[in-house]
Amino acid sequence: MEFKKEFNSKKEYFEKELKNYIPKIEGYQKVLFESMKYSLDAGGKRLRPILLMESTSLVGGDVEECIPFACAIEMIHTYSLIHDDLPAMDDDDLRRGKPTNHKVFGEGIAVLAGDGLLNYAFEIMINHSLKYEKESYKYLKAMNEIAKAAGVYGMIAGQVVDLESENKKIDKDTLDFIHMNKTSAMIIGALRAGAIIGGADEEQLENITAYAKNIGLGFQIVDDILDIIGDESKLGKNVGSDLENNKSTYPSLFGIEESKKIAKNLITEAKYYISNFGNKGDFLKCLADYIVDRDY
Amino acid sequence: MEFKKEFNSKKEYFEKELKNYIPKIEGYQKVLFESMKYSLDAGGKRLRPILLMESTSLVGGDVEECIPFACAIEMIHTYSLIHDDLPAMDDDDLRRGKPTNHKVFGEGIAVLAGDGLLNYAFEIMINHSLKYEKESYKYLKAMNEIAKAAGVYGMIAGQVVDLESENKKIDKDTLDFIHMNKTSAMIIGALRAGAIIGGADEEQLENITAYAKNIGLGFQIVDDILDIIGDESKLGKNVGSDLENNKSTYPSLFGIEESKKIAKNLITEAKYYISNFGNKGDFLKCLADYIVDRDY
Incomplete structure (x- = not known):
């Protein structure tokens, strides 16, 4: 399978759909819509919506049904980046090769x-849920997955502990808490929401969740490695900011080589859980490999 | 009717219920929960949840059914105050007589x-909606009212235009847009969501919406008047900040006396719409009067 080609075609499909869900740039609050669109348009891998869509089709669902949820999870991911980049948080000037939102629109509008x-x-x-009364309970369950993943026992919890851990030595348990919540939670949420919309049974949902947990942690470890040895121009963001902020990461706790090994093992495990789906799982297997093989 | 006594008893009832919905102060993200609780506990009038609960019972619904929604709308209101007080926005040090959230927890945690x-x-x-599958579609409709009211065509739109209008002369249309969205939208959302949960029919919903629009604008005009002539110790916030920030308000456009008159007319109109509910509407009528008669 030409994975990269397929990934990009899914990405393009998603980005075309996303356009329909971005508010029109008009009205008194025009600058708000410009600011939202600026960050939504800034690109990125679109990993979470692609996972969500793929999960729907993995269990035999209709991808069209899950598009609004895919857009929603990308919007939530994007908002978290905007707030994360603020001077009061990570204080980043560059994101995906472009000035961060508050650098363009000011802090107030960025918030x-x-x-x-x-x-x-x-x-x-x-x-979307209101449009299909008969399916609305199912959509409510999918919404629940995304809300939990994004919330105070998910992504936001990870961000808080990450923020509190700057310039501190932290142990592996705290680091795992940060990774589990800041990154994995939304990946789990994306895959579970997609599976629920696609009509997954309990066993399928369990396998997908196990896959999600493993790629989620693997993804974060690789991100931390790339922050040390990655190529700024390819990543489109400043590297070395973790070191600068004295952040504890897998590479800083275990070294780069050991961290690469841990990531590879996580990916092997992830693929095991998806093997239950036969050929249909090929894309998600390749995606798992891609996560560790990005640019290093 | 002893309105103040009744208002306070509803407020106490709500605050007791709210306690059950605040996350337990524990876990790695403890400080997040402390910060959320700090602002939720800071008091205030609890106007939006009381309106929501009252609207449910006005149309014959069971108040217990709407408690989670009443808590949710108070949480949304509270978050908007925390962000509004940030240095990048209104830059306020004092809220409800206590230091603002970012003054206590720092800007990052406040965001x-x-x-x-x-x-x-x-x-x-x-x-809550997931717990009652048969009622879930109704709850989804109520959730929609709150989401719309709080969102980029509601409260957030109002905040954006408010922020953009600082140190600028604005016309009445822009000012009305700000008031309609920044304040009225959530009051309309509260009353409509409550009515939907209570099982309102179309006509009831229309009357409640008209009531909401009128008290919403009335409330904001009185707030602006109090910012000029109010008593800091009673209000629990700094007065004069609108003048300091050169904000256009009803009093700055029309003068204090004329603004008082406009507010009174809005309240009279609000009460007219609620008179269709007979005695059951007494509390909401008194509430409308209370809005213009607060402390001046």
């Missing part, structure tokens, strides 16, 4: 654009 | 506590 994207994500999911 | 409250509000509403 509100983040708030707007989070709220709008729910609006989109709710609207 | 995340706001994000957390918004997301948690949806988690609470979704959880």
Whole structure:
């Protein structure tokens, strides 16, 4: 399978759909919509929506049904980046090769654009659920997965502990808590929401969740490795910021080579869980490999 | 009717219920929960949840059914205050007589506590909706009202235009847009969501919406008047900040006396719409009067 080609075609498909869900740039609050669109358009891998869509089709569902949820999870991911880049948090000037949101629109609008994207994500999911009364309970369950993943026992918890851990030595348990919540939670949420929309049974959902946990942690470890040895121009962001901020990471705790090994093992395990789906799981298997093989 | 006594008893009832919905202060992200609780506990009038509960019972619904939604709307209101007080926005040090959230917890945690409250509000509403499968579509409709009210075509739009209008002369249309979205939208959302949960029919919903629009604008005009002539110790916040920030308000456009008159007319109109409910509407009528008669 030409994985990269397939990945890009899914990405293009998603980005075309996403356009329909971005508010029109008009009205008194025009600058808000410009700011939201600026960060949504900034690209990125679109990993979470692609996982969500793939999970729906993996269990035999119709991808069209899950599009609003895929857009919603990308909006939530995007809002978290906007707020994460703020001076009061990571204080980053560059994201995906472009100036960060607050550098362009100012801090006040950046805060509100983040708030707007989070709220709008729910609006989109709710609207879609209202359209199909008979399916609405299923959509509500999918929405629940995304809300939990993004929330105070998920992504936000990870961000808080990450922020509190700057310039501190932290142990592996704390680091795992950060990774589990800051990164894995939304990957798990994406895959579980997609599977629920596709009509997964309990066993399928368990396998998908196990796959998600493993690629989630693997993804974060590789991100931390790339922050040390990655190529700034390929990554589109400053490297070395973890070191600068004295952040504890897998590479700083275990060294780069050992961290690479841990990531590879996680990916092997992830692929095991997806093997239950036969050929249909090929894309997700390749995606797992891609996560550790990105640019190093 | 002893309105103040009744209002306070509803407020106490709500605050007791709210306690059950605040996350336990534990776990690695403890400080997040402390920060969320700090602002939720800071008091305030609890106007939006009381309106929501009252609207449910006005149309004959069971108040217990709407409690999670009442808590959710208070959490959304509270998050908006936390973000609004940030240095990048209104830069306020004092809120309800206490230091603002970022003054106590720092800006980073304040941003995340706001994000957390918004997301948690949806988690609470979704959880409640999932518990009652047969009623879930109705709850979804109520959730939609709150999401719309809080979002980029509601409260957040109002905040954006408010922020953009600082140190600028704005016309009445822009000012009305700000008021309609920044304040009225959530009051309309509260009353409509409550009515939907209570099982309102179309006509009831229309009357409640008209009431909401009128008290919403009335409330904001009185707030602006109090910012000029109010008593800091009673209000628990700094007065004069609108003048300091050169904000256009009803009093600055029309003068204090004329603004008082406009507010009174809005309240009269609000009460007219509620008169269709007979005695059952007494509390909401008194509430409308209370809005213009607060402390001046």
